[in-house]
Amino acid sequence: MRKIKKNNPILISLVVFGLLVFLHSVGVLRPLEKLFLGAVRPLSENFYGLGNSFSRSYQDKETQSSLQAKVDELTGEVARLMVENSKQKELVEENNKLRSQLKFLNDNNFKAVAAAVIAREALAEGTEASQDLIINKGVKDGIAIGQGVVSEDGLIIGKIIEAKETSAKICLTTSPECKLAAAIQNQTKTQGITDGDLGLTIKMNYIPQLEKISVGDTVITSGLGGKIPRGLLIGKIIEIRNESNEVWQDATIEPLVNLNNLTVVTVIIP
Amino acid sequence: MIKRIWQIFILFLSISFLALLQFSFISALPDPYRQLNLILIILTFILFFLDFYTALLSALIAGFWLDVLSFHFFGFYLIIFFGTLFLAQWVLKNWLTNRSFYTLIALMVGLTIFYNLLAAAILSLLSSSLYAFFLWQSHFWITVAYQSFWSFLAALILFNLATLVSKRIKPFFLEKKTFV
Numbered sequence: 061m062r063k064i065k066k067n068n069p070i071l072i073s074l075v076v077f078g079l080l081v082f083l084h085s086v087g088v089l090r091p092l093e094k095l096f097l098g099a100v101r102p103l104s105e106n107f108y109g110l111g112n113s114f115s116r117s118y119q120d121k122e123t124q125s126s127l128q129a130k131v132d133e134l135t136g137e138v139a140r141l142m143v144e145n146s147k148q149k150e151l152v153e154e155n156n157k158l159r160s161q162l163k164f165l166n167d168n169n170f171k172a173v174a175a176a177v178i179a180r181e182a183l184a185e186g187t188e189a190s191q192d193l194i195i196n197k198g199v200k201d202g203i204a205i206g207q208g209v210v211s212e213d214g215l216i217i218g219k220i221i222e223a224k225e226t227s228a229k230i231c232l233t234t235s236p237e238c239k240l241a242a243a244i245q246n247q248t249k250t251q252g253i254t255d256g257d258l259g260l261t262i263k264m265n266y267i268p269q270l271e272k273i274s275v276g277d278t279v280i281t282s283g284l285g286g287k288i289p290r291g292l293l294i295g296k297i298i299e300i301r302n303e304s305n306e307v308w309q310d311a312t313i314e315p316l317v318n319l320n321n322l323t324v325v326t327v328i329i330p
Numbered sequence: 331m332i333k334r335i336w337q338i339f340i341l342f343l344s345i346s347f348l349a350l351l352q353f354s355f356i357s358a359l360p361d362p363y364r365q366l367n368l369i370l371i372i373l374t375f376i377l378f379f380l381d382f383y384t385a386l387l388s389a390l391i392a393g394f395w396l397d398v399l400s401f402h403f404f405g406f407y408l409i410i411f412f413g414t415l416f417l418a419q420w421v422l423k424n425w426l427t428n429r430s431f432y433t434l435i436a437l438m439v440g441l442t443i444f445y446n447l448l449a450a451a452i453l454s455l456l457s458s459s460l461y462a463f464f465l466w467q468s469h470f471w472i473t474v475a476y477q478s479f480w481s482f483l484a485a486l487i488l489f490n491l492a493t494l495v496s497k498r499i500k501p502f503f504l505e506k507k508t509f510v
Contacts, residue, residue, distance in 0.1 A: 108354040115359055222401050
């Protein structure tokens with residue numbers, strides 16, 4: 061029989077690994093982890109902010125022209141106006157339930173928690189075409205799985221999918237596994253489920269053929285079956301796939317916020 | 331003894347800083363820069379130029395940090411870092427026994443591929459996702475390609491930097507000696 065060396069590195073590593081996992085699972089390491097996380101939180105926020113500003117300047121460089129910047133500015137303006145328009149429609153149709161995004165939260169007694177993005181889950185994520193965000197607020201701050209997350213402009217950008225004591229993970233609306241109950245702002249208020257498409261756009265499938273939808277219609281959260289309130293703008297329809305011999309039609313929705321540049325988000329706590 | 335403790339402390343601070351840099355800074359960068367796997371590059375570098383024990387200790391520190399910070403199950407990064415280092419050590423002992431530039435490139439790129447395969451295999455085994463098997467996903471291979479490119483670049487830079495300070499490594503090409 062082969063004799064096991066006293067200071068075999070593989071054996072030592074396995075023992076240390078087992079010990080760490082055990083101590084973590086029984087909670088012995090929690091005070092140490094909390095101490096570490098508390099100490100590095102400001103640093104991680106700064107690192108993420110720095111990375112994000114690099115990302116923004118990289119994107120700006122890519123365009124290489126002030127015209128593109130102007131287009132971006134106007135696109136932002138269009139997005140802002142569409143949010144306003146969407147809110148106005150909801151105001152009329154739902155008897156002044158929704159006003160502006162912040163007022164909407166106040167009127168409905170929703171608590172909103174502002175959080176800073178500290179990372180994107182990118183490492184070892186080769187199996188998914190999506191990027192999840194990690195924020196610096198968690199269960200301790202009232203955050204729970206399923207809650208909606210909005211951008212600074214009040215557009216829904218995703219929902220909470222995992223929550224730790226001091227941090228939480230958000231799936232973006234463009235992520236294939238991020239499903240939201242949605243409604244199209246057309247005459248019949250078509251309802252359905254949206255999910256992400258390749259991390260770029262959002263799709264809404266299984267819309268009955270009889271429903272009349274058109275390019276440019278805005279899509280909002282329907283408020284059904286979850287912790288996300290009704291009326292948060294998801295995006296606008298940019299493409300409809302409609303075959304006469306099919307029972308269903310599908311819509312592609314464009315998010316109205318740049319999901320790559322988020323640094324501060326708001327979690328809506330119902 | 332005090333010197334050793336001091337060295338471990340410095341290693342702890344440096345690796346912790348790098349882990350945080352990987353987690354928050356690099357992840358925020360645009361593609362393809364966010365595919366840079368800084369921790370794996372540093373671990374390979376330590377294993378190649380220093381020793382297996384220091385590499386294991388570094389893997390332990392980085393793995394612990396990333397496990398605490400990330401939303402994967404606790405132990406995920408420790409498993410893939412340890413697994414990758416065990417393979418690297420075995421390869422260095424049995425196959426790539428010299429310390430040349432080509433060895434470092436082969437090791438860096440090979441480990442990057444193994445690291446991604448191992449991580450994706452663990453994730454897809456534990457995930458209830460409806461996605462296709464990761465090997466058939468183009469995104470997986472694009473990630474591997476970008477990471478391999480960064481690893482290659484890192485090997486190129488680190489080897490040349492190391493030749494300036496160390497005599498343990500061999501030159502690029504065998505020198506042709508002429509006898510008069």
